[in-house]
Amino acid sequence: MKVEGKTVLVTGSTDGVGRYVATRLAEAGAQVLLHGRDRERAHALADEIRRRGHREPVFYPADLSSLAEVRKLAETIANSQSRLDVLISNAGIGTSQPGPQRCISQDGHELRFAVNYLSGFLLMRTLLPLLKASTPSRIVNVSSIGQQPIDFDDPMITKGYSGTRAYCQSKLAQVMFTIDLAEELAGSGVIVNALHPATYMNTTMVRQGGITPMSTVEQGGDAILRLVTDDDIGSGLFFNGLTQARANPQAHDRDARQRLRKLSFELTGLPEV
Numbered sequence: 001m002k003v004e005g006k007t008v009l010v011t012g013s014t015d016g017v018g019r020y021v022a023t024r025l026a027e028a029g030a031q032v033l034l035h036g037r038d039r040e041r042a043h044a045l046a047d048e049i050r051r052r053g054h055r056e057p058v059f060y061p062a063d064l065s066s067l068a069e070v071r072k073l074a075e076t077i078a079n080s081q082s083r084l085d086v087l088i089s090n091a092g093i094g095t096s097q098p099g100p101q102r103c104i105s106q107d108g109h110e111l112r113f114a115v116n117y118l119s120g121f122l123l124m125r126t127l128l129p130l131l132k133a134s135t136p137s138r139i140v141n142v143s144s145i146g147q148q149p150i151d152f153d154d155p156m157i158t159k160g161y162s163g164t165r166a167y168c169q170s171k172l173a174q175v176m177f178t179i180d181l182a183e184e185l186a187g188s189g190v191i192v193n194a195l196h197p198a199t200y201m202n203t204t205m206v207r208q209g210g211i212t213p214m215s216t217v218e219q220g221g222d223a224i225l226r227l228v229t230d231d232d233i234g235s236g237l238f239f240n241g242l243t244q245a246r247a248n249p250q251a252h253d254r255d256a257r258q259r260l261r262k263l264s265f266e267l268t269g270l271p272e273v
């Protein structure tokens with residue numbers, strides 16, 4: 001896919017790998033829709049892109065720990081953009097943000113599940129009509145190789161909580177949703193894939209976790225961009241960087257995907273399809 005003239009939403013583009021991806025897309029001539037919570041960083045990035053002579057991005061602020069804000073974000077985009085060619089669901093929190101303790105979202109859901117997965121589910125489902133009207137279109141779920149099965153008897157991890165467990169189940173949920181959505185969208189012209197961009201990129205998430213970075217933002221960002229631009233990429237796949245990989249076995253368990261789908265419709269209040 002050539003991104004010139006295409007409209008691309010990058011969630012979590014005020015920082016880290018999302019910021020890099022948004023910058024590269026703007027350089028390639030895309031109309032970039034920026035998203036995050038931090039208005040100052042968003043406006044600084046928009047100014048930088050405009051100063052370099054690229055198409056001015058539009059910033060849509062929203063806190064993904066609130067389903068009401070996600071709904072409003074999706075509605076605002078749907079009402080203000082005539083098309084959406086690519087949705088990169090990248091915003092996320094790490095194993096220890098805002099702290100190592102169990103936190104809940106504004107809707108009472110476990111915070112990592114809410115921000116890293118459930119918000120993306122609601123955003124994508126609400127923006128699907130626009131993506132379908134803009135085919136050929138693409139969805140990229142920025143997940144991780146860090147994956148842990150969801151205990152459907154306790155998906156909000158009220159027992160045996162750890163930030164790592166919560167992060168890893170939220171990242172596996174993204175892959176499960178990717179496979180499920182790809183099946184649903186087969187033949188529609190919308191393709192959806194997930195990836196682990198790179199291991200311990202030098203980003204705020206990694207630095208705040210006290211981890212020494214092992215990869216660059218460019219490495220992970222280029223793996224994300226490749227899922228936007230490469231032809232014949234397939235759909236419903238998981239990539240480790242540039243290589244197609246197998247996700248945690250739970251992602252390939254149809255019953256588990258069905259349980260996650262049902263739970264996600266229930267928690268977001270969307271009518272089940």
Ligand SMILES: NC(=O)c1ccc[n+]([C@@H]2O[C@H](COP(=O)([O-])OP(=O)(O)OC[C@H]3O[C@@H](n4cnc5c(N)ncnc54)[C@H](OP(=O)(O)O)[C@@H]3O)[C@@H](O)[C@H]2O)c1
Pocket residue numbers: 011012013014015016017018035036037038039041062063064065090091092093094115142143144145196197198199200201202203204205206
């Ligand atoms: N870093 C790695 O090595 C690595 C490895 C594997 C996967 N990943 C995945 O890559 C993605 C990006 O990570 P990163 O390392 O670039 O992280 P980062 O530098 O910490 O950036 C995170 C981005 O997400 C946004 N965000 C966080 N919480 C939000 C919320 N509640 N509402 C709205 N936006 C929110 C932040 O925006 P504001 O600050 O403006 O809210 C920021 O733009 C994540 O999904 C992460 O799980 C990263």
